[in-house]
Amino acid sequence: MANVYASSVFKPGIFQSKVVFCTGGAGTICRRQTEALVSLGANAAILGRKKEVTEKAAAEIQSLRKGSKVIGISADVRDLKSLQDAVALSVKELGRIDFVICGAAGNFIADFRHLSANAFKTVVDIDLIGSFNTVKAASSELIKNKGSVIFVSATLHYYGVQFQSHVGAAKAGIDALSNALAVELGPFGVRFNCIAPGPIDGTEGLARLLPDGAREQAIKAVPLQRLGSINDIADATVFLFSDAASFITGTVSVVDGGAWQTGQMQALAYPDTVLNSDKLWNKMKKAKL
Ligand code: HXC
Secondary structure, three states: OOOOOOOOOOOOOOOOOOEEEEEOOOOHHHHHHHHHHHHOOOEEEEEEOOHHHHHHHHHHHHOOOOOOOEEEEEOOOOOHHHHHHHHHHHHHHHOOOOEEEEOOOOOOOOOHHHOOHHHHHHHHHHHHHHHHHHHHHHHHHHHHOOOEEEEEOOOOOOOOOOOOHHHHHHHHHHHHHHHHHHHHHHHHOOEEEEEEEOOEOOOHHHHHHOOHHHHHHHHOOOOOOOOEOHHHHHHHHHHHHOHHHOOOOOEEEEEOOOHHHHOOHHHHHOOOOOOOHHHHHHHHHHOOO
C-alpha cells in the first residue's frame, strides 16, 4: 500500500481556503482522500464513531502540511443531531464547509438465510441513511459555498454478489440519492458524484471478500492487471472536487481497473463455487472472513 499521497498532476495549493467534511475519515480509503485534499491546501474535519481513533488520525493528517488545520469529531452518521452538531463545530473551528465526503460504511459478509432484519437495517442505516443525514446536516453550507459532495459507493450492486445483499442494496440507494440531488441542488451550484472503488489493496473490504491465497487469481480478473491503491481513489477525489470537474455532476466514477466489467473476480478467487452458496460460504468461513 502506498504510504503517502504525492501528486505530480495536481497543482499545490489548489484547495487553499477550502474545507472538507469527511465521514469515515479515519478509515483507510477516506483517510487517504482527506490526506490528498489537505496536502493540496485544504483544512478538514474527519468524523468517526471512535473518539480516540478519530482524534489521533486527525492529528496525523494535520502534521502532513504546515498551516493546515484538521479536527477529529466523534459522531455516528445514523444520528442526524450528532451530524448537525459536527457541522456546527466544523464551521466554528474551520470557518466553512466546501466539500463533503460521505464515506462511513458498515460491512460484513452474511448468508441471506441467516441475515437478520436488524443486520440488514444496520448497514442501510449507516451507508444510505448516514449519507442522507450527512448531506442534510451540511446542506446550508454546501448551498452557501456552491460546494461539492462525493459519496463512496461500490460496484457490487451492478451484478449479484453473494453474501452482500445488505451492502448492495445500500450502495444502490446511495447512487440513486446522488443522482436525485445532482438534479435538485444543481441549480444552487452544488455538485454530487459517486466514486465506486473496485478491489483496492490494503482495505478491509478487499480482505473480507478476498483472502490472501486468492489475490493472484483475482488480479487475473482485472483488465488492468493489478489491484487498485488508495491513491487511485484519492486522485479521483481530487479531480472531482477540483475546478477541472466543475461541469461534472450526477456521475459515478468507477475506479476498479475495469474489474466489474468482467464480473469474474469472485469466480476466479473461489473456483467451483459459482451459484453454490453453501460451498462458497464454507470456503469464506474457513478463510475466517
Ligand atoms: C451477520 C451481523 C454481523 C455479521 C453484525 N451483525 N455483524 N450479522 N454477520 N458479521 C448484526 C448483529 O447481529 C445485529 O443484528 C446487527 O447486525 C447490528 O449489529 P451491531 O454489532 O449491534 O451493530 P453496530 O455496533 O452498530 O456495528 C455495525 C456493524 C459493525 C456494521 C455491524 O460491525 C461495523 O461497523 N463493522 C466494520 C465496518 C467496516 O467494515 N467498514 C468497512 C466497510 S468496507 P441482530 O439481529 O443480532 O440485532 C465497505 C466496502 C463495501 O463498505 C464494498 C465491498 C467490496
